[in-house]
Amino acid sequence: MTDSKTILNQWADEGAVEPEASYAVDHALSSTLMRGLEILALFNDSVDRLSNAEIARQLGLNRATVSRLCKTLIHMGYLRRDPKGQFLLAPRILALSYPVLSATRWRHQLVGPMREIAEMSSGNCTLAVISGDQFVQVYSVGNPSSFPHVPEPGITGPLHRSASGRALLSLLEGQDLYDMLANLRHNFPDEFEEHSSLTADAITRCRTEGFCASYGDWRPNIVALGTPLGLTSDGLYVALACGLPRFSAREDYVENDLGPRMAKAAESIRMTGLFETPFYLK
Amino acid sequence: MTDSKTILNQWADEGAVEPEASYAVDHALSSTLMRGLEILALFNDSVDRLSNAEIARQLGLNRATVSRLCKTLIHMGYLRRDPKGQFLLAPRILALSYPVLSATRWRHQLVGPMREIAEMSSGNCTLAVISGDQFVQVYSVGNPSSFPHVPEPGITGPLHRSASGRALLSLLEGQDLYDMLANLRHNFPDEFEEHSSLTADAITRCRTEGFCASYGDWRPNIVALGTPLGLTSDGLYVALACGLPRFSAREDYVENDLGPRMAKAAESIRMTGLFETPFYLK
DNA sequence: GACAAACGTTACGATATTTGAAATACAGAG
DNA sequence: CTCTGTATTTCAAATATCGTAACGTTTGTC
Numbered sequence: 001m002t003d004s005k006t007i008l009n010q011w012a013d014e015g016a017v018e019p020e021a022s023y024a025v026d027h028a029l030s031s032t033l034m035r036g037l038e039i040l041a042l043f044n045d046s047v048d049r050l051s052n053a054e055i056a057r058q059l060g061l062n063r064a065t066v067s068r069l070c071k072t073l074i075h076m077g078y079l080r081r082d083p084k085g086q087f088l089l090a091p092r093i094l095a096l097s098y099p100v101l102s103a104t105r106w107r108h109q110l111v112g113p114m115r116e117i118a119e120m121s122s123g124n125c126t127l128a129v130i131s132g133d134q135f136v137q138v139y140s141v142g143n144p145s146s147f148p149h150v151p152e153p154g155i156t157g158p159l160h161r162s163a164s165g166r167a168l169l170s171l172l173e174g175q176d177l178y179d180m181l182a183n184l185r186h187n188f189p190d191e192f193e194e195h196s197s198l199t200a201d202a203i204t205r206c207r208t209e210g211f212c213a214s215y216g217d218w219r220p221n222i223v224a225l226g227t228p229l230g231l232t233s234d235g236l237y238v239a240l241a242c243g244l245p246r247f248s249a250r251e252d253y254v255e256n257d258l259g260p261r262m263a264k265a266a267e268s269i270r271m272t273g274l275f276e277t278p279f280y281l282k
Numbered sequence: 283m284t285d286s287k288t289i290l291n292q293w294a295d296e297g298a299v300e301p302e303a304s305y306a307v308d309h310a311l312s313s314t315l316m317r318g319l320e321i322l323a324l325f326n327d328s329v330d331r332l333s334n335a336e337i338a339r340q341l342g343l344n345r346a347t348v349s350r351l352c353k354t355l356i357h358m359g360y361l362r363r364d365p366k367g368q369f370l371l372a373p374r375i376l377a378l379s380y381p382v383l384s385a386t387r388w389r390h391q392l393v394g395p396m397r398e399i400a401e402m403s404s405g406n407c408t409l410a411v412i413s414g415d416q417f418v419q420v421y422s423v424g425n426p427s428s429f430p431h432v433p434e435p436g437i438t439g440p441l442h443r444s445a446s447g448r449a450l451l452s453l454l455e456g457q458d459l460y461d462m463l464a465n466l467r468h469n470f471p472d473e474f475e476e477h478s479s480l481t482a483d484a485i486t487r488c489r490t491e492g493f494c495a496s497y498g499d500w501r502p503n504i505v506a507l508g509t510p511l512g513l514t515s516d517g518l519y520v521a522l523a524c525g526l527p528r529f530s531a532r533e534d535y536v537e538n539d540l541g542p543r544m545a546k547a548a549e550s551i552r553m554t555g556l557f558e559t560p561f562y563l564k
Numbered sequence: 565g566a567c568a569a570a571c572g573t574t575a576c577g578a579t580a581t582t583t584g585a586a587a588t589a590c591a592g593a594g
Numbered sequence: 595c596t597c598t599g600t601a602t603t604t605c606a607a608a609t610a611t612c613g614t615a616a617c618g619t620t621t622g623t624c
Contacts, residue, residue: 028350028353029350029353029354029357030314030318030350030351030354032312032314032315033314033315033317033318033351033354033355034354034357034358035315036312036315036318036319037318037358037360040378041377041378043381044380044381044384045380045381045384045385047381048381048384048385048516068310068311068312069312069315071310071311072311072312072315072316073315075311075316076316076319077413077414077416078319080413080517082516082517083517088516089378089379089381089382089385090382090413090414091382091411091412091413091418091420091518092413092414092416092418092438093378093379093382094379094382094383094418094419094420094435094436095323095418095436095437095438096322096323096371096375096378096379096436097371097375097376097378097379097435097436098326098327098434098435098436098437098438099325099326099327099329099330099371100371100372100373100375100376101376101434101435101436102326102327102330102434103327103330103371129373130373131359131362131372131373131374132359132372132374134359134374136373136374136376136377137376138373138376152380152383152384153376153379153380153383153435154376154377154378154379154380154383155377155380156374156377156380234330234364234370235362235364235365236373
C-alpha cells in the first residue's frame with residue numbers, strides 16, 4: 001500500500017545526505033571567499049543595488065569587513081557603484097558565465113524546436129540543467145513582454161516543485177536520484193513533504209509519457225510543462241519546459257494536446273544524438 | 283600640427299590613472315577572495331576544465347591552497363568536478379549574472395533592429411556595454427554556425443582596439459574619456475600606441491558620422507562596425523556592433539552602405555528614448 | 565606486474581591576513 | 595549650522611589562511 005507520497009520518501013531514505021552540509025562552518029572552507037561570493041549572490045531581479053550597511057545586515061558582517069570585500073570585488077571588476085555610493089553588479093560578471101554558455105553550444109540547435117513550442121503554447125520555452133540541488137535555466141525563447149515573469153538565462157529554481165525540476169529528476173538513475181532526493185528533503189523538509197506526491201507522480205509520468213505538468217507549484221500564476229531530454233557529454237542533465245499564464249491554460253488542452261506535443265518534440269530532439277538516451281528508454 | 287596619433291595621447295595625458303593599480307598587493311584588498319575569483323576567471327572557451335595542479339601553476343599558488351579554494355567554490359555551487367576529478371564551472375555561475383540581464387530588459391526592444399542588421403550584413407549583431415576598462419557583450423543575434431567565432435553574452439574585449447570598444451569610447455565626455463584613455467595606455471602601453479591613430483579616428487567618426495569600422499583590429503578575421511547608442515538610466519554606456527567574416531566584406535560596401543545603415547538604425551533606436559542622448563548630439 | 569612520478573587531499577604549526585572597535589570623514593535632513 | 599546615519603580608515607588582536615610535509619591514489623613506463 002504505497003501511495004506516491006510515501007514512494008518519494010522511500011526513495012529519499014535510500015539516499016545519503018552530503019556530509020558537508022552539517023558542520024556548516026567547516027575550517028576546511030575559506031570563509032573570506034564564501035563571504036565575497038555571498039555578497040554577489042545577494043543581488044536579484046528585485047534588488048539591483050545595495051548599500052554597505054544593508055549588505056552587512058543581511059550577511060551579519062561588520063560594516064568595515066563589507067567595505068573591504070566590496071572594494072576587492074570592485075577592484076576585480078564584478079561590482080560597481082552608483083552615484084549615491086550604492087553597490088551594483090558590474091556587467092563584467094557576465095564574463096564568468098561565458099565559458100558555461102560556450103560549452104553548451106548545442107543549445108543553438110534547439111532554438112528551432114523551442115520557438116515552435118513557445119508559439120504553440122503562446123508562452124515561452126526554456127532549457128534547464130541541474131546544478132547542485134537546483135535547476136538553472138541556460139536559454140529561453142518567447143515573448144518577454146506578454147508575460148508575468150521574463151525568463152532569462154541564469155534563473156534558478158527548485159528541482160522538487162517545478163516542471164523543469166521534476167523533468168530533470170526523472171533523468172536521474174537509481175542511487176543518483178535517491179541521493180538527490182535525500183538532500184532535497186534534508187534542505188527543504190516542509191516543501192519536500194508538501195510536494196512529494198506531485199513530484200513522485202511527475203517523475204513517473206516523465207518516464208512513461210515523456211512529460212509532466214505543474215499548475216503553479218513554483219510560480220503561482222504559471223502553468224508549466226516539463227520534458228526530459230537527456231545527459232550531455234560533459235555530464236549535464238537537460239530538460240525543456242514551457243510556461244504559460246495560468247488564465248490561458250485550459251487543463252484539457254495542457255494535458256491532452258500540449259503535453260504530448262512537448263513529449264514528441266523532445267523525442268525528435270533526442271534523435272539528433274546530442275544527448276545520451278535516458279536510462280529508462282534504453 | 284596634431285595628427286590623430288598624438289591627439290589620443292594628448293587626451294590620455296589629461297586623464298588620471300587609477301591609483302590602486304600601482305601597489306598591486308594592497309593590504310586593503312582581500313587576497314583570498316581575489317584568488318578564488320581568479321580561479322573562476324581562468325576558464326574560457328578553449329579551457330573548460332582544469333586540474334588542481336594546473337590552477338596552482340597558472341596562479342602561482344600552492345596546491346594545498348588551490349585544493350581548499352576549489353572545495354569552497356564547489357561548496358558554493360560555482361564549480362563542479364568531472365569523473366577524472368578535474369574542475370569545471372557549474373551552470374549555477376549563470377545565476378550570478380542573472381540580475382545584470384534582468385536589469386537590461388530594454389535589450390529585448392532591440393532584438394528587431396539587431397536581427398535586421400545581422401541579416402543585412404550576413405553576419406551577426408552584438409550589444410555591448412562598458413565594464414571597467416573593457417567592453418562586455420550582453421546580447422547577440424545572428425547565425426552562430428556560419429561564423430569563425432560565436433558571439434555570446436559575456437564575451438569581453440578591449441575598448442581601444444575593437445569597433446564596439448571605440449563606439450563606446452566615443453560616448454564618454456571630457457574628463458571621463460581622458461581618464462579612461464589614461465588607464466588604457468597605462469595598462470596596455472604597446473597596444474595603445476599601435477592603435478592610437480585608428481582609435482582617435484574612430485572616436486571622431488562615431489561622433490560625426492555615427493559609426494566606425496575595424497578591419498581585424500581585434501579578431502583578425504573579422505571586420506566589424508560599431509555604432510554608439512547612449513547611456514542607460516542606470517549608468518551603462520551602450521553600443522551596437524556587427525561583425526562579418528573578412529573575406530565577405532568588401533570595403534566599399536562596408537564603408538558606404540553598411541556603415542551608414544548602422545548609423546541610421548542607431549538613430550532610430552535612440553528615438554525610443556531608452557538612452558540618454560550622447561553629449562555630442564545635444 | 566612492479567616501480568616511479570605526478571597528483572590531490574589532509575593535518576598542523578607559524579604567520580600573515582583578516583577582523584571588529586573606535587575614530588574619522590562625509591552627506592543629507594531639519 | 596548641527597545632528598543623524600552612513601561609509602571608510604586605522605590599528606592592535608585574533609584567527610583564518612598558508613605552506614610544509616606526509617599520506618594515499620592514480621597514471622604511465624619499463
